[in-house]
Amino acid sequence: MNNCVTRYKRYPWQIDFPPVILNSASGEAAKHRCYVEVKQGNLGAALILVSDLVCQTTITKIATIIQDRKPLFVPVHAEEAISINRIPLAYAIILATQFDSSVELNIVQAAKVNRTGSNGFARLAFPPPFAGIPSNSDIKSAVILDDALTQGGTLANLCGYIAQFGIKTLLATTLTGKSYSSTLAITDETLTLLREKYHELEEWWCNEFGYEFDCLTESEAKYIINSKKDANTIRDRILAERQTGVILQNE
Numbered sequence: 001m002n003n004c005v006t007r008y009k010r011y012p013w014q015i016d017f018p019p020v021i022l023n024s025a026s027g028e029a030a031k032h033r034c035y036v037e038v039k040q041g042n043l044g045a046a047l048i049l050v051s052d053l054v055c056q057t058t059i060t061k062i063a064t065i066i067q068d069r070k071p072l073f074v075p076v077h078a079e080e081a082i083s084i085n086r087i088p089l090a091y092a093i094i095l096a097t098q099f100d101s102s103v104e105l106n107i108v109q110a111a112k113v114n115r116t117g118s119n120g121f122a123r124l125a126f127p128p129p130f131a132g133i134p135s136n137s138d139i140k141s142a143v144i145l146d147d148a149l150t151q152g153g154t155l156a157n158l159c160g161y162i163a164q165f166g167i168k169t170l171l172a173t174t175l176t177g178k179s180y181s182s183t184l185a186i187t188d189e190t191l192t193l194l195r196e197k198y199h200e201l202e203e204w205w206c207n208e209f210g211y212e213f214d215c216l217t218e219s220e221a222k223y224i225i226n227s228k229k230d231a232n233t234i235r236d237r238i239l240a241e242r243q244t245g246v247i248l249q250n251e
Contacts, residue, residue, distance in 0.1 A: 007110050007129030010160035010215035013185030014168075018065060020149055020182045021173035023058040028176050029087065029147065041084030050090040053175060059098055062143065065171045070101045071141040072134065074162060076154055078109040087147035091175050095145070102139070106132040107162060109154075120151060120223040121234075125241035127153050127209065130161040142167050149177030152184045152217035160215070183218040194221045201231040208238075 029035060029049060037045035073096040075088035092103045110131035144158050152172075159169045172184055186194075194213050195202065206212050213221065224234060 007131055007161070008127060008157065008210055009164055010156055010209075010211040011163055012212075012214040017169075017185040018171050020152070020155070020177065020184050021058055021061045021171060022149065022177040022179060022182055023055060023091075023173065024053050024176045026148065026176050026178050028053060038087060039084075041086055043086045043090060046086040046090035047093065050087065050094050050175060054091075054094055058173065059095070062095065062099070062171065062173065066099065066141075066143065069141055069170070070099070070139070071143050071170055072104045072136065072139050072167070073099075073101055074104040074107055074142045074144050074158065076109060076128075076144075076146040076158060077105065077107070078112075083109065083112060085147060087175060088145050091147065091173075092145050095143070095173070101143075102136060104134060104136075104142070106135045107158070108132050120220075120227075121237045122241050123151050123153055124220060124223070125238045127157050130158055134162065134165050134167065137165070140167055142169050144169050144172045146172075146174045147176065149174040149181050151219040151223060152181060153220055155184060156215070156217050156220075160211075181219045186214060186216050186218050186221050190218055190221045190225070194225055197225060198231050198234070201234060204235055 029038075032038075032049045032052060034042075034045040034049045038049050073092040075092035077089050077092075078085070089103070089105075096103045107130055110129040113126040113128050142162055144155055144162075146155055149155070155172045155174075159172070162169065191214055194216075198213075202213050216224075227234065229237070
């Protein structure tokens with residue numbers, strides 16, 4: 001990989017970045033008849049599941065944003081040694097076909113993140129890295145996709161990773177998710193409040209993760225604020241998560 005490209009990268013959010021387009025409510029995929037096969041890594045089953053769940057409203061919303069452009073559809077995708085989750089790839093295939101666009105397979109999640117739990121601090125401690133070179137250097141716009149939305153950190157990292165290649169993310173979409181997490185870009189109000197409460201934490205955060213608070217997602221920032229913990233406790237909690245968690249690199 002190019003030495004100028006880093007696996008962990010974020011940039012401040014563009015002012016007009018749209019809310020994540022949520023296709024279905026959380027839990028809808030788990031109700032599907034093919035879900036058990038999908039969880040076993042069956043791409044064919046994932047394509048059936050996604051095809052059944054994708055709604056016209058999602059397609060219309062995407063069309064409104066991309067207009068006549070032909071962006072790359074970039075899923076949160078990994079080789080089998082890292083993950084057997086094929087829903088993001090299937091989602092990208094279905095939507096890219098709809099818009100006569102290409103799916104980017106060269107950009108992959110570069111490590112399996114084993115978090116100590118599903119709590120927000122574990123997610124903050126382990127932002128997933130990405131690797132790979134885009135297959136088509138002429139396409140400079142993208143739609144990024146995942147199967148579900150929690151804090152949005154994975155999408156934020158993917159957005160930042162491909163930006164290193166001059167690719168602008170037009171929008172993000174997930175097959176399922178909760179509407180309260182759909183605001184990916186941190187708002188001015190939340191950023192101001194975060195810096196007022198935790199200004200002494202930001203320098204450490206930048207040294208630890210490589211980006212400042214303006215690169216956080218709205219949900220990540222609100223999780224920190226709503227924790228009501230002081231800066232030292234938050235720092236220690238994240239460091240503790242990093243000591244007990246595991247990242248399996250795909251070198």
